[in-house]
Amino acid sequence: EQRDLTQYRSLQSVSADGYAVEIAGNISKQEDVDTVVKNGGDGIGLFRTEFLYMNRQELPNEEEQFAVYRAVLEKMQDKPTVVRTLDIGGDKNLPYLKLAPEMNPFLGYRAIRLCLDQQEMFRTQLRALIRASVYGNLKIMFPMIATLEEFRAAKALLLEEQQNLKNEGYTVSEKIEVGMMIEIPSAAIIADLFAKEADFFSIGTNDLIQYTLAADRMNENVSYLYQPYHPAVLRLIKNVIDAAHRHGKWVGMCGEMAGDEIAIPILLALGLDEFSMNASAILKTRAQITKLAKEPLMKHVEDILMLATAADVEQYVRNHLVVSD
Ligand code: PEP
Numbered sequence: 001e002q003r004d005l006t007q008y009r010s011l012q013s014v015s016a017d018g019y020a021v022e023i024a025g026n027i028s029k030q031e032d033v034d035t036v037v038k039n040g041g042d043g044i045g046l047f048r049t050e051f052l053y054m055n056r057q058e059l060p061n062e063e064e065q066f067a068v069y070r071a072v073l074e075k076m077q078d079k080p081t082v083v084r085t086l087d088i089g090g091d092k093n094l095p096y097l098k099l100a101p102e103m104n105p106f107l108g109y110r111a112i113r114l115c116l117d118q119q120e121m122f123r124t125q126l127r128a129l130i131r132a133s134v135y136g137n138l139k140i141m142f143p144m145i146a147t148l149e150e151f152r153a154a155k156a157l158l159l160e161e162q163q164n165l166k167n168e169g170y171t172v173s174e175k176i177e178v179g180m181m182i183e184i185p186s187a188a189i190i191a192d193l194f195a196k197e198a199d200f201f202s203i204g205t206n207d208l209i210q211y212t213l214a215a216d217r218m219n220e221n222v223s224y225l226y227q228p229y230h231p232a233v234l235r236l237i238k239n240v241i242d243a244a245h246r247h248g249k250w251v252g253m254c255g256e257m258a259g260d261e262i263a264i265p266i267l268l269a270l271g272l273d274e275f276s277m278n279a280s281a282i283l284k285t286r287a288q289i290t291k292l293a294k295e296p297l298m299k300h301v302e303d304i305l306m307l308a309t310a311a312d313v314e315q316y317v318r319n320h321l322v323v324s325d
């Protein structure tokens, strides 16, 4: 079944009944931007900046990072570009940081926890980002936020560096949105409280599923528990989207689930605003969304959220929600 997807490159990301969404790309390197643009991405929903720090002997300095962020923003030409601050730890290690081995790296000293502790390193990244902000439509988000204090502390450092840069004579954008990943169940559950303070959310389902089911995302022996359609995961996602919308904030998803064709009709019905994925999945997703009508799908949300198992959810979607062409 060879389908010609190139026709979707220049089409808008709109459902069959006229609801617009954003279909964005995930990137790890500057060069990945070209692939997103070539595949017609509406923006960058996740720039995993840890790759700037990997495979080298020391931390990248401010100038080096600034050059990369600037190049990415310029290539995106004012399209929304969400950059995630350093998410190291867990499965990604930086030998030169000489971090102590941990019993449970995924529950340990990583991401925002490490950045709030090693502030010089974090401030360098924030400064590079803020300086680059004048070259495009930059949005910054923090990974692995579990508590409001963490979000507040990270945002305070950002605002402090923004002021420092202004005092030093730099021009910086005054409209950088500051958001957060929702990938820890505690954050998903109190999304209403975060929504008062964050400009946007991006749901990281790769981690959210792992932490909700307590199933290591790298462990083959428990992969049967890694269930994107588990009712608990779906209810958390609904809670996050509803809380954000009540506060006038937008919600994206940058975990693998955003490009999953079974999940997409559910996510559209739940009101997800932005779907961010591997560039190679963008056109296929746009093709799917343009064929789905959101309002009829919304009538199924209540039923879906009452289903007991992931298998029931998948069967329901296949029976009722999938458009085949
Ligand atoms: C996620 O957790 O869903 C996510 C997008 O981040 P990463 O895969 O980099 O942990």
Ligand code: MG
Pocket: 183, 204, 206, 207
């Ligand atoms: Mg993650």
